[in-house]
Amino acid sequence: xxxxxxxxxxxxxxxxxxxxxxxxxxxxxxxxxxxxxxxxxxxxxxxxxxxxxxxxxxxxxxxxxxxxxxxxxxxxxxxxxxxxxxxxxxxxxxxxxxxxxxxxxxxxxxxxxxxxxxxxxxxxxxxxxxxxxxxxxxxxxxxxxxxxxxxxxxxxxxxxxxxxxxxxxxxxxxxxxxxxxxxxxxxxxxxxxxxxxxxxxxxxxxxxxxxx
Numbered sequence: 001x002x003x004x005x006x007x008x009x010x011x012x013x014x015x016x017x018x019x020x021x022x023x024x025x026x027x028x029x030x031x032x033x034x035x036x037x038x039x040x041x042x043x044x045x046x047x048x049x050x051x052x053x054x055x056x057x058x059x060x061x062x063x064x065x066x067x068x069x070x071x072x073x074x075x076x077x078x079x080x081x082x083x084x085x086x087x088x089x090x091x092x093x094x095x096x097x098x099x100x101x102x103x104x105x106x107x108x109x110x111x112x113x114x115x116x117x118x119x120x121x122x123x124x125x126x127x128x129x130x131x132x133x134x135x136x137x138x139x140x141x142x143x144x145x146x147x148x149x150x151x152x153x154x155x156x157x158x159x160x161x162x163x164x165x166x167x168x169x170x171x172x173x174x175x176x177x178x179x180x181x182x183x184x185x186x187x188x189x190x191x192x193x194x195x196x197x198x199x200x201x202x203x204x205x206x207x208x209x210x211x212x
Contacts, residue, residue, distance in 0.1 A: 047073040050093045052173065053105040054080045054112065059200050061105065064207065073099060079112030079169065080104055081137040082176040091183045094193055102177060102193065105207070106170040107200040113165050116142045117158055141168035170197035170210060 007013050050073045051061050061067075061074050073093040075086055093099050106113075116138040119125050127135060142165040174197045178188055187193035196211040 045070045045073075045097060047071060047093065047097055047099050049073070049101040049103055050090055050099050051075065051103050051105055052077075052080055052082070052086060052090065052177070053103075054078060054107055054110060056107060056111065058202055059105070059107045064105075064200060064205070073097070078134050079110060079116075079138050080106050080173055081112075081134055081169075082173045082180065083137065087177065087181050087184070090177060091181055094187055095183065100193060102195040103209075104170050104173045104177065104195070104197045105200060106166045106173075106197070108163070108166065108202045110162070110166050110169075113138055113142070113169055114162050117162050117165060121158060138165070138169050141165055141172045144168070167197075167199060167210060170199060173197070174211060 007016065048067075048071055049065075051065075052075045053059060053061050055076045055078045061076070062072055065072065073089075075089045077083070077086060090102055094102070112134055115127065115131070116135045119127070119135055120139070120142055142161065145161060145164050145168055174195055177184055177195050179185060184193065184195070188195055196209055198207050198209045200207050
């Protein structure tokens with residue numbers, strides 16, 4: 001439901017969420033098949049896919065893929081980076097629920113990738129230690145593209161570098177999931193798990209799958 005973007009305080013935002021939850025609870029008595037499934041999801045879940053996506057508010061995964069309650073096991077972190085907690089979450093869903101598909105979902109105009117490109121162009125730019133840890137995980141994909149372009153004598157502007165780095169970062173995260181966990185490596189090599197990358201376009205709403 002659209003909301004007033006002029007919210008001034010955290011308390012106003014909290015009130016908005018409380019009102020939204022009241023509407024959600026009221027909707028549970030509707031005839032919507034998605035809502036009717038809710039009771040069976042209390043004790044178990046059977047997600048059709050695991051999505052490792054970016055935290056960006058413009059990429060609500062269940063809405064993007066038109067899925068409902070219990071359909072997706074969603075892990076969101078800025079820059080869709082892979083760290084031990086993300087690997088463990090994927091392992092949990094793949095082993096516990098037998099989910100057969102993992103999608104690493106990047107998106108256009110990614111703020112985390114943009115921050116990494118800015119840090120590369122302007123090394124003196126400072127981020128908090130926690131944000132820097134995300135930038136550092138994205139850095140290899142950005143740095144490799146920048147070095148390759150430089151070595152080839154190409155002039156790559158910041159916007160183009162961001163666009164290319166978003167896809168490179170997705171590919172890197174896919175590789176890290178495939179090869180950063182013995183459990184996931186065994187599942188993929190045996191054909192029990194498919195791990196692919198994708199990019200969501202903010203302008204069109206389309207998802208482009210990069211590995212399938």
